[in-house]
Amino acid sequence: MEKPKLWTKDFVIITFLNLITFLNFYLLIVIISGYAISRFDSSPGEAGFSASIFVIGTIIIRLFAGKWIVRIGHKKTLSAGIILCLLMSLIYLVVNSIYLLxxxxxxxxxxxxxxxxxxxxxxASIIPKGRSGExxxxxxxxxxxxxAIGPFLGMFLNQxxxxxxxFIANAMATAVGVVFLRLLSFSVIELTKGQLQEVSGFKFNNFFEPKVIPISNVIMIIYICYGSIVSFLAVYAQEINLSDAASFFFIIYAAVILISRPFIGxxxxxxxxxxxxxxxxxIYIIGMALFSNAHHGFTLLLSGALLGIGIGAIQSSTQAISVKITPMHRMGLANSTYLLFLDLGMGIGPILTGLVIPFTNYRGVYTGAAIVGAACLLLYYLVHGRTVLYSSAGNISERC
Structure with missing residues (x-):
């Protein structure tokens, strides 16, 4: 039987719009601290806050965005987000104080x-059933x-x-995204009165999807560990005299994810x-163990490749699981819940690492991150793995 079509016009456009939106973050994150210091003579602490307050805004709005999608619709919510991204991208050009920044x-x-x-x-709503992982x-x-390309372009254009x-390049890319919004033609999901009432009011279930919280905890813990690498790789590499190899770490990491993800899906x-x-x-545990005990450039880059396979597969699989277990009318809440936990992991990771390093040193932190991975095996089994059943025909289902 022929598989349902995955690469529809809407799927391609949404994937492209997601790329444009994430470029908004990665183009600027590598230069914004330097901009704050050079433009407003900010202290390193103030400059760091200018970088991190972006994530604070993202985390807060996740609490409401899923509900808005249900209440006002997918297209209107997406349009509001991308148009606001464009406006903010333009305002960077006229910022005249650290407070306005x-x-x-x-x-x-x-x-x-x-x-x-x-x-x-x-x-999640336009991917054919049975091809969610892919x-x-x-x-x-x-x-x-x-x-992969955002930080590189940001530093290159700045130089x-x-x-x-x-800022101009970021605004131009976002403007292209606004144009592509008009090309979307997917059908809007019509909710029943009962489904709308289900998400009305000020209740926990109106801001979070309880079904995806358990699997979201898995990705949050993994991203706490990943956040420790992102934030402290340069310092760790300098301490172990592998700075030259470390400059290629995320290139290897991203390349492996790009190559492996279609097969994993x-x-x-x-x-x-x-x-x-x-x-x-x-694979993540092995990669983190190698990372924590790297003494040669090859070992460091091999750990980057293994972590790319492991973390990339865990992220896409946990997101696909969250889609699989959620009713369609609550998909917005499920997605916002999942992403909120992922963002929290990225935010907690650097803070927690900074607190622990004085007691364990860098190798101790990353050895601990490998041990945390072992704990995630048990956590995944408890929150989801044990509910999955396999029939003799090879079909997959879940216990009720």
């Missing part, structure tokens, strides 16, 4: 949170591309023409989530 960064984070919650929800994997490659050139759909999740967590 912080306000713009916060609102830009809000816009980013709205747009990415919407793109994730829309793509579809989420391809969609997730847009984020990987943004993480070429200064900070304003980066197909295996998720054909063989089931348990095989992928258990295997990818084990």
């Amino acid at each position: 912080n306000a713009v960064r916060f609102l830009h984070g809000v816009a980013f949170g709205i747009a990415t919650t919407a793109t994730g929800t829309i793509v 579809g989420i994997a391809y969609f997730g490659m847009s984020i990987t591309l943004a993480t 070429l023409g200064g900070y304003n050139m980066v 197909r295996l998720f759909d054909s063989l089931g989530e348990n095989l992928i999740m258990y295997s990818s967590i084990i």
Whole structure:
């Protein structure tokens, strides 16, 4: 039997819009602290706050964005997020104080949170049933591309023409996204009165999807560990005299994710989530163990490749699981809940690492992160793995 079509016009456009939106973050994150210091003579602490307040805005708006998608619709929510991204991108050009910069960064984070919650929800609703793993994997490659090319372009354009050139490029890319909004033609999901009433009011279930909280805890813990790498790789590499090799770490990491994700997505759909999740967590543990004990450049880069396979597969698989277990009318809430936990992991990771390093040193922190991975094997089994059943025909179902 022929598989339902995955690469529809809407799927391609939503994936492209997700790439544009994530470029909003990764183009600027590498230059914004330097901009705050050079433009406003800010202290390193103030400059760091200007970078991190973006994430604070994103986390806060996740609480409401899923509900808005249900109440006002997918397209309107996405349009509001991307248009607000464009406005904030333009305002960077006229910022004249550190306080205004912080306000713009916060609102830009809000816009980013709205747009990415919407793109994730829309793509979950248009991926054909039975191809969710493959579809989420391809969609997730847009984020990987943004993480790979965004920082590089940000630094390159800054060296070429200064900070304003980066802001202009960011605004131009977002303007292209606004144009592509008009090309979307997917059918809007009509909710019943009962479904609308289900998300009305000020209750916990109106801001979070309880069904995805358990699996979201898995990705949050993994991203706490990943956040420790992102924030402290340069310092760790300097301490172990591997700075030259470390400059290629995230290139290897991103390249491996781009290559492996399509295959992982197909295996998720054909063989089931348990095989992928258990295997990818084990690969993550091996990668983190190598990372924590790296004494040669090859070992450091090999750990980057293994972590790319492991973390990339865990992220796309947990997101596909959250889609699989959620009713369609609550997909917006499920997506915002999942992304909120992921963002929290990225935010907690650097803070927790900074607190622990004085007691354990860097190798101790990353050894601990490998041990945490072993705990995630048990956590995944408890929150989801044990509920998955395999029939003799190879079909996958879940216990009620």
